[in-house]
Amino acid sequence: MNELKTGARGPADPAAYELRFQSLHDAEHVCAFPCDAAGHVDMDALSDSAREHYLYARIVIGHEFATPAVIVSAAH
Numbered sequence: 001m002n003e004l005k006t007g008a009r010g011p012a013d014p015a016a017y018e019l020r021f022q023s024l025h026d027a028e029h030v031c032a033f034p035c036d037a038a039g040h041v042d043m044d045a046l047s048d049s050a051r052e053h054y055l056y057a058r059i060v061i062g063h064e065f066a067t068p069a070v071i072v073s074a075a076h
Contacts, residue, residue: 016037016072016073017034017035017036017037017039017070017071017072017073018032018033018034018035018070018071018072018073018074019032019033019034019035019039019041019068019069019070020032020068020069020070020071021057021061021065021066021068022065022066022068022069023064023065023066024062024063024064024065024066025064031053031054031057031065033046033050033053033054034073035070037070038070039068039070041054
């Protein structure tokens, strides 16, 4: 799977979940962002680029990306 992972987790951030946006047009294109169990993304913890990707993905739900899903992070 070709996955665009944005945002980095530091040692003090034990986030065990990701909010994943699956492309509606390319099964291999996924945007994933660290989040809590309820799907809340800490936008202040994202880099400028990751924040831009996250906001874009939210705007194009239903056009480019499916409704996001909260999943257990592959790192955990």
